[in-house]
Amino acid sequence: MGVAYSVGEVDHLYTFFSKWSPDLHTKCNKTHKQRRYLIREKNHNGYVVVEKDNKLRSSSPTDKNWEIITVKDSKRRLSLCSFEDSEEDVEETLPVLSDQSLLLDDLHLEKLAAHLPARTQGYPWKLAYSIESHGSSLKTLYRNMAGLDSPVLLVIRDMHQKVFGAFCSSPFRISRGCYGTGETFLFCFNPDFQLYKWSGENSYFVSGNLESLQIGGGGGCFGLWLDADLYHGSSFSCPTFHNAPLSTHKDFLVQQLEVWTVQN
Structure with a gap:
C-alpha cells in the first residue's frame, strides 16, 4: 500500500x-x-x-x-x-537483454517497457531465436520455442529499415486454432512508436503451422503474417488489434528477425 x-x-x-x-x-x-x-x-x-x-x-x-x-x-x-x-508511482527500468540485439536499442526498450505485463518486469530477456544465429526457418523457430512457458517478443526489421513486431503472451508453436491472451499486442517504430492493444473484438491472437505464423486476424486479414522461410511477410489492419499496417508496405521482405523470451 x-x-x-x-x-x-x-x-x-x-x-x-x-x-x-x-x-x-x-x-x-x-x-x-x-x-x-x-x-x-x-x-x-x-x-x-x-x-x-x-x-x-x-x-x-x-x-x-x-x-x-x-x-x-x-x-x-x-x-x-x-x-x-x-507501478504507477515507480519509474520503469529498461529490460535487461542477456544477449546483444541487432534490432533493439535503449529507445526501443524504453518505449516497450511501459507496456509489458508486470509478470515480466525484473527478469532478463534471453534471445531464443534470430536469423543471424539460427538461419531463416519457421521450423527452427518453433523448435527453439519447445519447452518454453513464458511470453515472447518478436522484433522484425524489413528491407525498408522499418522496425516492428509483436509481444505474445505464449511461445510460438504449431496449433490447430488460435492461442494467447489479451496481453498480446502489436507495435511499430515508423519512426514514432505506435502500440496496438487487443480490441476485444475477437480472440485471434496467434496461430501457427508449418507454412506460416499469424498474429491477429479476422475478415481474412492478419495483423502480422510470416511465411515458412521467415522472409516474406505482410501486415494488414485486423479486428483483433484495430491496427494500422506495421510496415510502410503491406507486403514486405524480412531483413532481420529476433525472438526474445523472459528468462525466469
Missing part, C-alpha cells in the same frame, strides 16, 4: 537522507538525469518514490525501521501482484 506525504514535511526527509544515506544525497546539475529511490519500511510493503527536488518524508525520519533502496531493487523484492498496485 502506498504512503502519501504533505509538501510541508520536506525538511525532515532532507535530514533523513543526509543522516542515514549521505552517499545517496548528492548534488547534480540540470543536465544529469534524476535518479529515483524508494523509502521502504522494512516490515511492510509500502514505498515512497523520492526524486531530488521532491519534498516528501517518512513519519519518523530518523527511524532505522526505514531503508532506502533503488527502484530496480524494489522490483525484485516485491511480488508481481503487489507491485502492480504501485
